[in-house]
Amino acid sequence: MKRAWIGWSAVAGLALLAVGTWIGLFVAPAERHMGDVQRIMYVHVPSAWIGMVCFTAAFVFAILSLWSGRRVWDDRLVGAVEVGVVLNALLLVQGSIWGRATWGVWWDWDVRLTTSLVMLLLFAGVLALRRLADDEGRRASWSAVATIVGYVDVPLVYFCVRWWRSLHQVQSTPETVDPAMALPLRLNAIGLLLVAIWMASRRARLEGARRIAESAAPPARVVSEEVARA
Amino acid sequence: MRLARQAWLIFRKDLLLEWRGRARTVSVLLFGVVTLVLFSFALGPEAEPLRRGAAGFLTLALLLSSVLGLNESFRLEQEDRALEGLLLRPVEPTALFYGKALGSAFLLLLLALILVPAAVVLYDLSPTPAGLLQLAGLWALASAGLAAPGTLYAAITGRLQSQDVALPLLLFPLVVPVLLGSVKAMDLVLTGDPMHQLRSWALLLAGFDAIYWSVCGILFPFAIEES
Amino acid sequence: MPEGVIVGGWSYVIAAYGITTTVLVLYVISLFKRAAVTAGEAPDDH
Numbered sequence A: 001m002k003r004a005w006i007g008w009s010a011v012a013g014l015a016l017l018a019v020g021t022w023i024g025l026f027v028a029p030a031e032r033h034m035g036d037v038q039r040i041m042y043v044h045v046p047s048a049w050i051g052m053v054c055f056t057a058a059f060v061f062a063i064l065s066l067w068s069g070r071r072v073w074d075d076r077l078v079g080a081v082e083v084g085v086v087l088n089a090l091l092l093v094q095g096s097i098w099g100r101a102t103w104g105v106w107w108d109w110d111v112r113l114t115t116s117l118v119m120l121l122l123f124a125g126v127l128a129l130r131r132l133a134d135d136e137g138r139r140a141s142w143s144a145v146a147t148i149v150g151y152v153d154v155p156l157v158y159f160c161v162r163w164w165r166s167l168h169q170v171q172s173t174p175e176t177v178d179p180a181m182a183l184p185l186r187l188n189a190i191g192l193l194l195v196a197i198w199m200a201s202r203r204a205r206l207e208g209a210r211r212i213a214e215s216a217a218p219p220a221r222v223v224s225e226e227v228a229r230a
Numbered sequence B: 001m002r003l004a005r006q007a008w009l010i011f012r013k014d015l016l017l018e019w020r021g022r023a024r025t026v027s028v029l030l031f032g033v034v035t036l037v038l039f040s041f042a043l044g045p046e047a048e049p050l051r052r053g054a055a056g057f058l059t060l061a062l063l064l065s066s067v068l069g070l071n072e073s074f075r076l077e078q079e080d081r082a083l084e085g086l087l088l089r090p091v092e093p094t095a096l097f098y099g100k101a102l103g104s105a106f107l108l109l110l111l112a113l114i115l116v117p118a119a120v121v122l123y124d125l126s127p128t129p130a131g132l133l134q135l136a137g138l139w140a141l142a143s144a145g146l147a148a149p150g151t152l153y154a155a156i157t158g159r160l161q162s163q164d165v166a167l168p169l170l171l172f173p174l175v176v177p178v179l180l181g182s183v184k185a186m187d188l189v190l191t192g193d194p195m196h197q198l199r200s201w202a203l204l205l206a207g208f209d210a211i212y213w214s215v216c217g218i219l220f221p222f223a224i225e226e227s
Numbered sequence C: 001m002p003e004g005v006i007v008g009g010w011s012y013v014i015a016a017y018g019i020t021t022t023v024l025v026l027y028v029i030s031l032f033k034r035a036a037v038t039a040g041e042a043p044d045d046h
Helices: A002-027 A036-068 A071-103 A111-132 A136-166 A179-215 A218-229 B002-020 B022-043 B047-088 B093-122 B129-157 B163-174 B176-191 B198-224 C010-040
Strands: none
Touching (some): A002 C010, A036 A111, A036 A136, A036 A179, A036 C010, A071 A111, A071 A136, A071 A179, A071 C010, A111 A136, A111 B163, A136 A179, A136 B129, A136 B176, A136 B198, A179 C010, B022 B047, B022 B093, B047 B093, B047 B163, B047 B176, B093 B129, B093 B198, B129 B163, B129 B176, B163 B176, B176 B198
């Protein structure tokens, strides 16, 4: 029942993304100083928001995973972290392209981008840790611990980097959003959110299926293969 | 308080073991010095770039050495399954965490005794006595900032095959605030602080320490539980 | 052309949107592929 809901809202999300992108690219006015390049914002800002939503959800799932001990929360954590990592990586690429266009450099230690880079490393680390753990229970606890510890770090990193940068010249991406620009931004944000929820829930289901496949008797199959070969 | 007493006993035990196996601790100290020298080769031999980078080199040497020390802190427990023995005794996992984290922080602090003089020599620094005290304080804050999450992650990665790469992989992004804070603050001490920013950076380090010494203590039991 | 406007900005915009769309599509495809692989490994499957 719930899966159907998520699936259909993802379709709606895609529609919203299509409409929002269309408006953003062709209807909304060009920004005064940057011209058309600024249209990257309509995919960049939603990616940032929804990436953050994913990691926040992962944080909540991590707490629930430790508190309840139920593996389903671990599955959902994986979904949220993986989708968050994908969006964050995209965020960095988009930001780099935008930076190249406006400032001529591929990277300039912008506060938000730098924080996103550290976030990417933190949460990619959670995923890497999972691959190294072979016991299901430990994998779940460790992922949750690493997620919580990493998430708590995010505001610290943000303030730190902001302060670090304020000692140098500050070039931040412009914030002012004129109302004509707000609409495609919001459409894309909601659209991306719906699509992200669908991707994360599919990933969670995949993790659940893997868990079950993993704990089902592989040794028996190995033995039968041995017998068949003999 | 039982918890405090247990933590203290574990702290003492770890220090005693370190003293007995002090060849390894000495090796970590030497490693720190080697790192400082490598930075000189990479960025020297002009004195000015070295002087300007001194705070960064010191912090990085601390960070790299910490990984060696942290990996060690749980390796001992892995041998003969000592960790399970400890937990059965019964030692509160939280006490175990604080005892070990204190031990690691203490050892990192010890590094300062060798590395700061080495840096003064190699990078031609001239800190005032007050400056040296400030450096010591900052080093303590940075060591604490590395020790808490480091101990938590060492407990996790100690169980893994590829533990030696997993620990830095997890720890380094996490301690970016410690890295930035330590470098900036030490730099202010060494090269002057016209706008009195030192206190703010020190408070940031202290804040990081406060947050992580509590959060990691709370999470530690989950990290070592056998499910 | 007003001062400060970046000419030829469209190539950057296309690059950004293009990469984003491509990566998301590839990710979704990978989700389906991995699901198929896991279903193949399921215990009731000989």
